[in-house]
Amino acid sequence: MATVETRDVRKQFGDVWAVDGVDLATKEGEFLVLLGPSGCGKTTLLRMLAGLERPTSGEILIGGQVVNDLPPRARKIAMVFQSYALYPHLTVYKNIAFPLKAQGVARAEIPGKVQWAASLFGIERLLDRKPRQLSGGERQRVALARAVIREPAVFLLDEPLSNLDAKLRTSAREELQQFQRRIATTTIYVTHDQVEAMGLGDRIAVMQGGKVRQIGSPTEVYDEPADTFVAGFLGSPPMNLVDGPDVLVGFRPEHFLPRAVQREDGELLTLPLEVQRQEYLGADRLVYGTPAARFRDAKVIARLPSTVTTPVVVGQTQDFAVPVRDLKFFDRQTGRRTTPRAL
Amino acid sequence: MTNRGGRGSLLDRPEWLGPLMIGPAVLYIVLLIGVPFVLALYYSVSDISMGSRTLGFVGLRNFISVAGTTKFQTSLVNTFVFAITAQVLVMVLGTILALALLRDFRGKWFVRLLILLPWVAPISLGTIGWLWILDSTYSVLNWTLQAMGFLGPGDRFMWLGVPYLAMGSIVTVHVWRILPLATVILLAGLTSIPQDIHDAAQMDGASFLRHLFQITLPLIRPIMLVAGLFGLVLAFTDMIVIFVLTRGGPYDTTQVLASLAFFTGVQAGDVAEGAAVAVFLFPLLVAVAILLLRVARRSEVV
Numbered sequence: 001m002a003t004v005e006t007r008d009v010r011k012q013f014g015d016v017w018a019v020d021g022v023d024l025a026t027k028e029g030e031f032l033v034l035l036g037p038s039g040c041g042k043t044t045l046l047r048m049l050a051g052l053e054r055p056t057s058g059e060i061l062i063g064g065q066v067v068n069d070l071p072p073r074a075r076k077i078a079m080v081f082q083s084y085a086l087y088p089h090l091t092v093y094k095n096i097a098f099p100l101k102a103q104g105v106a107r108a109e110i111p112g113k114v115q116w117a118a119s120l121f122g123i124e125r126l127l128d129r130k131p132r133q134l135s136g137g138e139r140q141r142v143a144l145a146r147a148v149i150r151e152p153a154v155f156l157l158d159e160p161l162s163n164l165d166a167k168l169r170t171s172a173r174e175e176l177q178q179f180q181r182r183i184a185t186t187t188i189y190v191t192h193d194q195v196e197a198m199g200l201g202d203r204i205a206v207m208q209g210g211k212v213r214q215i216g217s218p219t220e221v222y223d224e225p226a227d228t229f230v231a232g233f234l235g236s237p238p239m240n241l242v243d244g245p246d247v248l249v250g251f252r253p254e255h256f257l258p259r260a261v262q263r264e265d266g267e268l269l270t271l272p273l274e275v276q277r278q279e280y281l282g283a284d285r286l287v288y289g290t291p292a293a294r295f296r297d298a299k300v301i302a303r304l305p306s307t308v309t310t311p312v313v314v315g316q317t318q319d320f321a322v323p324v325r326d327l328k329f330f331d332r333q334t335g336r337r338t339t340p341r342a343l
Numbered sequence: 344m345t346n347r348g349g350r351g352s353l354l355d356r357p358e359w360l361g362p363l364m365i366g367p368a369v370l371y372i373v374l375l376i377g378v379p380f381v382l383a384l385y386y387s388v389s390d391i392s393m394g395s396r397t398l399g400f401v402g403l404r405n406f407i408s409v410a411g412t413t414k415f416q417t418s419l420v421n422t423f424v425f426a427i428t429a430q431v432l433v434m435v436l437g438t439i440l441a442l443a444l445l446r447d448f449r450g451k452w453f454v455r456l457l458i459l460l461p462w463v464a465p466i467s468l469g470t471i472g473w474l475w476i477l478d479s480t481y482s483v484l485n486w487t488l489q490a491m492g493f494l495g496p497g498d499r500f501m502w503l504g505v506p507y508l509a510m511g512s513i514v515t516v517h518v519w520r521i522l523p524l525a526t527v528i529l530l531a532g533l534t535s536i537p538q539d540i541h542d543a544a545q546m547d548g549a550s551f552l553r554h555l556f557q558i559t560l561p562l563i564r565p566i567m568l569v570a571g572l573f574g575l576v577l578a579f580t581d582m583i584v585i586f587v588l589t590r591g592g593p594y595d596t597t598q599v600l601a602s603l604a605f606f607t608g609v610q611a612g613d614v615a616e617g618a619a620v621a622v623f624l625f626p627l628l629v630a631v632a633i634l635l636l637r638v639a640r641r642s643e644v645v
Contacts, residue, residue, distance in 0.1 A: 073547075
């Protein structure tokens, strides 16, 4: 069991700062998700934690000890790769046993440990197969078993679900979370999928351009985004951002509903909306339009749950409203959150 | 299909276009490889010789008579010693070089150029260079050894004049010549291993030797087999290095079947016996070639 900490970690590739000053600290047994678009530096950061890349500057601490100069094997960490990186010429048994053999674990102890790791993931009957004879989901379990067998202090997972089909991903997500709760090992998980991040993480670190934009619980990063990037990256469709008097004003599509169905118990900002397009998605309806009075040039989206049956007609102007307490304000220059103000 | 007539429609028809495209290649192989090969097979069971106008069938007489000579028996042993020693060295050195070239270091392009040089230079030219290096009187190698104090001022090695040194010399030059090809093939095999596999082995705590022998080498085994068998066939059939450096001498200690066939059949004029020597290893080489093709077909690295 250990915590992971980074202090002003930077990594330069040529002229590019892939990771540009990251300070992070996990809690004991925490499930921390690094979330960001591709090229944001999240995988590079993970590889530096693993010891596969050297930071250009800054310090990495595992269990309170600076590990910058330690090779991967000395860091007591295990990593699951996006491709799973199973050894294609070895059977599942030998794949799982490989870390033990590499670390010189006594020969007699190996079979029992392999059985234990295999039973954790229900892959006992696959032990004699080669990786190419396995399905994607089975490969992922083998990769997890190979990672867990050394009983590492920290788990690093690099998009381990991205090679699975959508249905399998949901069940794999559930299993992964249960497994992490049971062994209670500090886990750092890299993904570009916000649904995975929201569903799995105790905390989420949203990254962009090599920097951590915000770190917080799923509720915090979703409800209280620290800047316009986080606001726009999380949520599908993303937060509406419109030009206010001297600030940017943001509101979530699901808070922007027809005036008639908004509850009356708080102050409302009412906008007449010129409806341009409507998408029916089953559980929700997405309404695309332009405000007719204020914020004239903005394009905004409203997300109406299927329980809202108010008819919306394309081409007409209808009153939509958003509760004032759900408005977020951002500085126009820096994009950072600023204090609420009257509109 | 509508008949549009003219030349265009002829070239549009796969049953014409296909043979037309492959035709030159087939013609080339039949005329330059097939016909001489069949002729060699036929000559080996005939009594043809240079200067005679008759050609009679004599069965296996050439094989029996040639197999009984010590010259042939020495050459047969030499062929195996030469081919197998050279190829083992090529594989070991080629693997080391390929592993070294896989890493990034300053001046990598220059090292690559140096390694590829023997392959792009004409073989006979390169070998003549070696002839000077190994010359008995003016050997640069001897001068260097003398200058470094390994040899006394008057001492010198007759690199090509002493049986074991001569064999060592031709093996060395052959290895020098084949190494680039083997290195490039092995390098291609190594680069086809995904980086993730190496990263995983590193995370799993594999030492350098374990990583090499349990992960890297098993993964390029199919490609190593292809490179190895390919080089083996070349070493069994090639005689340029021997022809330029020693002509089989001293006392036939570097004579191999390929050079013996040339000296017997072409220079001594006994075409029938030369052909018999030349096709003697054919069954073995066919077996190697079949093995090669089977391996090549199954050589999926991952």
